[in-house]
Amino acid sequence: MIPLTLLPTFKRMLVILTTCVLQLSCALVFAADNGVTAELHAFKVVSGANGPQLVATTEALPGDTIEYQVTYRNRAATPARDVLATLPVPKGGMAYVAGSAAPAKVMASLDGKQYAPVPLTRTVDRDGKQVTETVPVAEYRFLRWQLGELAPGHSATVSSRMRLDGASKQ
Numbered sequence: 001m002i003p004l005t006l007l008p009t010f011k012r013m014l015v016i017l018t019t020c021v022l023q024l025s026c027a028l029v030f031a032a033d034n035g036v037t038a039e040l041h042a043f044k045v046v047s048g049a050n051g052p053q054l055v056a057t058t059e060a061l062p063g064d065t066i067e068y069q070v071t072y073r074n075r076a077a078t079p080a081r082d083v084l085a086t087l088p089v090p091k092g093g094m095a096y097v098a099g100s101a102a103p104a105k106v107m108a109s110l111d112g113k114q115y116a117p118v119p120l121t122r123t124v125d126r127d128g129k130q131v132t133e134t135v136p137v138a139e140y141r142f143l144r145w146q147l148g149e150l151a152p153g154h155s156a157t158v159s160s161r162m163r164l165d166g167a168s169k170q
Helices: 004-027
Strands: 038-047 051-056 065-074 080-088 094-095 106-109 121-126 129-134 142-150 157-165
Touching: 051 094, 065 080, 065 142, 080 094, 142 157
Parallel strands: none
Antiparallel strands: 038 051, 038 065, 065 157, 080 142, 094 157, 106 142, 121 129
16 A cells, blocks of 8 residues: 555656656657567566566556566568667656666667767866766666667567656656
């Protein structure tokens, strides 16, 4: 049972997870004319006797870690070239879990326009000096993998974990 004082936060977190799944679903569907389809699955990461286990889910509570797996499949008779897999990381409570991306060679973006290999860095002015600092992963808004060519009938899967924070941040 959820205490009444936490009910608004709980509902917000469920809305965030639902929004995340919808955004991912929309962002990952390719145009039908290239023959590549994307199938998204969400799993809650839970502790098991033999280590972390994945359980299919559509809900999450603050503090839960969700693993998103997306399989890209080329259903066309010709190769799909320059295939990019992009996962948004929604604002408002979801944060990328550093080091969880597979394949590990992943790029990230703060705005969905400019991508760079992780970890992201930025130059800031500190006491009149230009300093390069690492961008906190909580600021990542998109992850991207360059899958390259996908042969007819073949597939490739990417995955990443995201944590649902305890409080919504707008």
